[in-house]
Amino acid sequence: MTDTIAVFITWTTYGTWMPGDARGWRDRSRGEQLPRPLLERWCREQMTGETVLLEPHDRETVENACREHCLFRNWQLYAVNARTNHVHVVVASMENPQKVCEQLKANCTRRLRQQETPLFRARTWTRGGDCSILDSDKDIELAVQYVVEAQDSQ
Incomplete structure (x- = not known):
């Protein structure tokens, strides 16, 4: 258990955002990293399946699944936004954030x-x-604003 008020969670669909990506990327232990084209190419070559992009009906399914799961777990869902290649969720839970993800x-x-x-x-x-x-x-207000409003303006 933690004293966390909320967590802003982002995850990506398979094959759409590789380590080394020029758009920026995060190393689990070292945080934000600069682009590394050779690493990105190597990671792409290691893929064992095809790139996954979410269609509009998939995005709706993902958002509904997040809502239902939060309701079932009694977590406070502040915002959810499924995009073509990633999902954003702002949620309050007493669980470990990675477990929630x-x-x-x-x-x-x-x-x-x-x-x-x-x-x-x-x-x-x-x-x-x-x-x-x-x-x-x-922080919660800013994250919710980003998830709900900023995604379509980029």
Whole structure:
């Protein structure tokens, strides 16, 4: 258990954002990293499946799966936004943030495979996810604003 007020979680679909990417990337132990084209190329060559992009109906399924899972777990969901190649969630939970991320991803995968037009891939998501602790109401407000409003303006 933690004293976390909320967590801003982002995870990407498989094959869409590699370590070394020119748009920027995060190393799990060292944080933000500069582009490394050779690393990105090597990672792309190691892929064992095809790149996954979410269609509009997939995005709706992912958002609904996050809402339902948060309701089931009694977590406070502040915002969710599924994009073509990534998902943002702002959620309050007493669970470990990585555990919350993994549970949301697993539930989304299950729901994507059960939808009317199933999305079956060996890997749907990249490993892990980025979890930023939000320890003030202002931080939560800014994260929610980013998730809800800023995604469509980029």
